[in-house]
Amino acid sequence: MTTENIVGFVELPSATDKLYCWKVRDGSSVRVGETIGLISKNANESAADLIMSNVVVSAVKSHKRPKRRMRPGDTAVAASEETKTADSITTNSAAESASTSESKQDLCPLICRADGILRIGSPLSTTEGQNSAVVIGYIVKCLHPTVIEGLCAVCGKSMELPTSNNGAYSPEKIDGSVNMSRVTVAGLTVAISESEGQRMAEEDAERLRSQRKLSLVLDLDHTLVHATNDVRAQQYLHREDVRSLVLPIITVSGNGQEQTMPKNNLWIQQHFVKLRPHVKEFLEMALSLYEVGVYTAGTREYAEQITMMLARHLVGATRDQTDLEHLRYQVQSAESEYARHEAKSGGDIDQVNDADHADEVGNQAAETTEGKSRKRKRVTFTASKTDEKTDRVTAEKVTEMKQELEGAERLEVEAQEMRQKLFGSRVVSRTDVGDLGRDVKSLKRVFPCGGTMAVVVDDREDVWANAGEVTGATRKGEPPENLLLVRPYHWQNFVGYADVNNAAGFDLTRSENEGDDESDEQLLWTSDILKRLHTRFYDNISEDKDKTVADVLRSMRQEVLLGGSLVLSGLIPLHKQKVESNGPRPAVLRYAESLGAKVLPNVTSDTTHVVAAKDGTDKILAARQIPGCFVVKASWLMECVWTVKRRDEEKHLLGPSPRSNPANLPANDSDDDDDDYDDDLAAELENEMLNDD
Amino acid sequence: MFYVKTLSHEIVLEPVHFGQKLRATLVRLLKEQVEGLALANYGYVVNVIEVPEDQIKSGVIEYDTGSVIFTVQYTALLLRPFIHEVLDAVVSQCNPLGFFAFVGPLRIFVSKHSMPEDMFNGFDGEKDAWISDDKEVVIASGSGVRLKIKGRTVEQGNITAIGTIKDNYLGLIDDGEAQGTV
16 A cells, blocks of 8 residues: 555544444545544543454454345345344454443544545554554545546546547546546446556456457448438338337437437337348357447437347347337237127127036137127127127137237347347447547547457448547557458448438449349458457467457458559549558558558559559559459459458459469560550451451 | 425516416416426425415516516425435446436436445346345346435536445345335
8 A cells, every 4th residue: 555645544532542333334435524433432441452453353344234125025035134134243242342331422423534535454654643643544545436427436526527629539637647538338428547447458358368259349330230211111121131110300409419309209210220131140150259349320229229129130039119019009909809809798698608608618719709709690780890800809819919929028038138148238329429429439438448359340440540549550540450341231222212320431342233132241251250360369369468459450461462562543542642651541552551462653563463443544554464463443452351351353353354474484475465466456357347348 | 315495486477378377377387397407506306395475576577578587486395415315226227337326316326436345346247237246235227225425416407426335234225126116
């Protein structure tokens, strides 16, 4: 214990006093003027040892629990509680037998002199008491580990947190000495001190390591689902992977604050969500190897509904919240109708009562109801419609519906548990990090002092780059290295419908024809990358304790295009071509370099690939001269990024395949080949012209 | 916790309400506007007990709008957390940093640092509950706890307080399995 933290001592006023009891426990926060103990005067013995032992024994006793409310079936618990309290009473009396004889009038309060945390016992350094008083405790400064809504969570003192306007990562100082950073946990944004953040990070790392898992942060929109609130999407609800959910409408009021209309206002809108193909396999894989969390630009309700939807998809429940309520309502109305029908027919037909009531067991019930209604048809002239309706509401139907409802409810409960297991409280939404704004996602909010074991899967990089966090080898203005980019998901049927939360990321391959929707394999690719990452991370874990996910990803990426020498054509506008050192690089350049390729401005004989936006440029013409040099579309590079694997160039060729690569041929031969090619073309043209004539 | 105080409030009344039922309208509007409100130093107004008849003085007409401003005095029942006060509360939500409990509209946060040592590491992510080392005490959503208020703040029309269950005889008092009220 350092002595600098001590702000006060707890002393007995005079040497003849003895501590009767403590009112607060060791480690509790105390304030000036608070009564923290009771002292009895007129003690018989005033030996310091007795006092100290008294003090220490009182402190060591375990936390006394309050007497619990008795519930009817709780006799076992009550019995154990009784014995516990009995034990504590005996020890209490044994330790303080000397003081039981004291009269109550001699007790006076022990007043605390300083704000802070109480520690019982004498501080190690000072044995000489101030003013020859006996020191029985000392008060240390509260470290304010967590500040919530402007109050320290431990000592309750009000702390002013300066609000930062440039967003995420700006450590704020409290008391001029402690760095506080904001963190979002379970929908709550609090500020925690650095030491607390480090402690949390260590705890997390311990837990992850012991389970052999890593942390995964997922984006929702255009990564796992495609959501829209356009009503035209209603036609697709019959599909298993299209769900609907209902959200309250959000308006943006004058000062830019988002307001949700209150729930009873009925300003709600129905949204439609298409789940990405293979999302089930992806989540199942993630569940086994990762601790999964969600960071979305949607609102809190949106995030909760979508996570619930994903959980339902995993357990195979097809009914959403509204469907389930509808089913319940149906069963209820069917039941009440059936009961009404029973009551009516039981009173009407007296003759058949005895026989019918005797037969009303099990499968006979259907027949008898039919018999009754038949009889009713003969007897009464009430509209046949009601009879038909009651025909429908037979006992069989009711039990059938009840069973269906039971099954659906059971599935719903399973889905709830699955959601808890899969995501837990690790869901961060836009409402939680409201001060960051719509375009910023900050990893520090989720992992204030860590993030070394976390992977992020998102279709947009710019929101992460906007956070302005610079870690490790990342350059300023670039997204963090543990971000796994995925292709933004657009379901072709929803193309043109409004986006719900934010637009998808920039997709270089957008102009390609989408083909069949089910051919989107991104989630399988990402699943594979995550598996590889996990194996790599935990393989040599004993050798290198400081390995981070970013390092492993970087080495994985560097192997993809190793040895490749790229030239980019038509992808970077001229004004962005000058890259300052340590400045942000244009995206395509960054992808190519992170994948281990060298990027050169001009075509040389070493160039292995030219990645181009369109055909016919100088660089491409130059590249075609070089044997073995692939001229590929940008989609090739993007697919390499999305799969972290070297993709087959043949699938992304721009123009004809490269000439075969006779690398040992001297240069003139390639010139000859060119001439031959031109001659052939000329010959063909001649033939055509002649033939036309 | 609860106490009664005489407060005054300004009500702006549009001319359409003038007439026989003026006082009744005033009282009704007062109740609508004030009940449930969190006033800065007074706490939550739980109920307007009485609006003494003679206390409603004549109103002042505003020149610009034509509405009349009445200053009404009323006795209100207030709920306010006092520091060092011991309260019984119902747990609403548990998270890795601590748990939230409610006393009516008052929200109290108990951090893990303010829990007994044997509960410090007891957060169970699967069940969303705080569990002590000997598994006897399970604080989950719906349970009743006895806690001591350490600090309070008023912001955005809500009062949030900080509590502790570290001292003796504080902690779980009700399992929350039945529908009992605290």
